[in-house]
Amino acid sequence: MPSSELQRINAFLSAFARRQATRIVDLPGGFAVYDDAFFHSRANNQVIIDTAVDAEALPTIAEEALGHLPHRLISVLDNEIGMACAEPLTRAGYTHSLYAVMLHEGPVPAGRPAVEADLDAIRDPLTRRWRDLLPDVDNEVIRHLVDRREARRRGADIVRFIGARTEEGDVASWADLYVDPATGTAQIEDLITSEAHLRRGYADAVLTTALSMAADEDCRTRFLTADASDWPRQWYERRGFSVIGHSHCFERG
Incomplete structure (x- = not known):
């Protein structure tokens, strides 16, 4: 089971993406965000998966949401769901990158040099x-x-x-x-x-x-x-x- 810290972080990331977007479309397993002012930015025009999703259906879901763009970006916040989606998406021509979510647990350093x-x-x-x-x-x-x-x-x-x-x-x-x-x-x-x-x-x-x-x-x-x-x-x-x-x-x- 995800830790409470990780659940809090994933909720924050979902909320940030929704608030930043100028347009949102809810999808099975998550949502798509859009910002036409930054058409070339993948981060501003992508699919975000934040709950369970049919992994085999995800390539089609993403194509329907992002088909008007020259790029495709799908972010999957949960590790287990992301692993399940990896094979269907790589089969559909996607490259797969893994990111570490890192929590600061040490003492906060003193000073503000920047x-x-x-x-x-x-x-x-x-x-x-x-x-x-x-x-x-x-x-x-x-x-x-x-x-x-x-x-x-x-x-x-x-x-x-x-x-x-x-x-x-x-x-x-x-x-x-x-x-x-x-x-x-x-x-x-x-x-x-x-x-x-x-x-x-x-x-x-x-x-x-x-x-x-x-x-x-x-x-x-x-x-x-x-x-x-x-x-x-x-x-x-x-x-x-x-x-x-x-x-x-x-x-x-």
């Missing part, structure tokens, strides 16, 4: 980062991937963008913090450091500040998600996070 920032402050480094990751896409796609961050303000009662600056004032590392004070839940999302500023402690500064801000809102459930097979998971573990569950993403196109 500061709250607005989207304009991180727009240039974020644009460069996406351009490095996706060198072949056009400017409109990059713009959607950058500007969609503003839509995240709808997702939770408290949404903050946090940045660590260099001595010259440039934002070197940044992340989002989403807080639901009613349930004491906080998510840290998209912690990124510019290539030019790696291994200089900027990500630590952002993470420390995000955890401190979450603790100030009495959030005892402080979590993030990380690629289960990539090195950042170990980096987070050294900073007081531990894996309490897994979620699944399936992509095509």
Whole structure:
């Protein structure tokens, strides 16, 4: 059975997706979210499965919900359901990614070496980062991937963008913090450091500040998600996070 912490986290993720969306369609096992302003953003136009679903029927459900888009993204929050969906979806041409849900259980580090920032402050480094990751896409796609961050303000009662600056004032590392004070839940999302500023402690500064801000809102459930097979998971573990569950993403196109 999922832990109470994991149930709280999955409920938070479902609620965030619904609140962020400009349009929602309920589906068997979950719902589809849409935002036409960010047509090229998979995260803003996807199917989210948060309850039991007929795994064999899911490819058809997703096709009906996302058939007008050039891409397909299905997020399955429950690990057992995600495992059951893996074979039918890979058979239908989807790639499967596993994500670790990580809970912060260590002491909250002292201090706030980073500061709250607005989207304009991180727009240039974020644009460069996406351009490095996706060198072949056009400017409109990059713009959607950058500007969609503003839509995240709808997702939770408290949404903050946090940045660590260099001595010259440039934002070197940044992340989002989403807080639901009613349930004491906080998510840290998209912690990124510019290539030019790696291994200089900027990500630590952002993470420390995000955890401190979450603790100030009495959030005892402080979590993030990380690629289960990539090195950042170990980096987070050294900073007081531990894996309490897994979620699944399936992509095509």
